Amino acid sequence: MNKTIFERIIDREIPSSIVYEDDAFIAIKDIAPKAPVHLLVIPKRLSTRLDEIEDVQDMGQLFLTATKVARQHLGDYRLVVNVGKGGGQEVFHTHVHILGGWADGAALHDIV
Ligand code: AMP
Numbered sequence: 759m760n761k762t763i764f765e766r767i768i769d770r771e772i773p774s775s776i777v778y779e780d781d782a783f784i785a786i787k788d789i790a791p792k793a794p795v796h797l798l799v800i801p802k803r804l805s806t807r808l809d810e811i812e813d814v815q816d817m818g819q820l821f822l823t824a825t826k827v828a829r830q831h832l833g834d835y836r837l838v839v840n841v842g843k844g845g846g847q848e849v850f851h852t853h854v855h856i857l858g859g860w861a862d863g864a865a866l867h868d869i870v
Pocket of ligand 1: 789791
């Protein structure tokens with residue numbers, strides 16, 4: 759089976775800007791940032807989308823890692839998970855977006 763682009767990043771087959779790594783996760787800078795700070799937290803164990811993860815430990819660890827990485831870079835931030843094509847997902851390897859660094863977070867209130 760073809761590797762996802764994120765598996766190729768994890769396996770160092772293509773370059774990326776890695777900001778965090780442990781046994782189970784990698785966090786990288788998004789290649790096309792939609793915020794002043796835009797990071798992706800990616801589980802090394804492949805699932806195609808968030809709702810495929812059934813293990814409470816795996817789900818909890820993903821969000822614990824996302825908040826830990828976020829706090830290493832930002833005070834306030836937004837976490838986004840696009841789930842499925844209709845939810846805006848383009849890379850079918852589960853990941854959490856960390857977005858932040860806006861001068862005025864209040865401007866975001868009309869999105870969610
Ligand atoms: P999503 O729409 O939730 O699947 O988000 C996929 C994200 O991956 C997008 O924000 C892309 O900019 C980002 N992306 C795609 N390829 C790369 C890459 N090689 N390195 C870093 N980020 C990437």
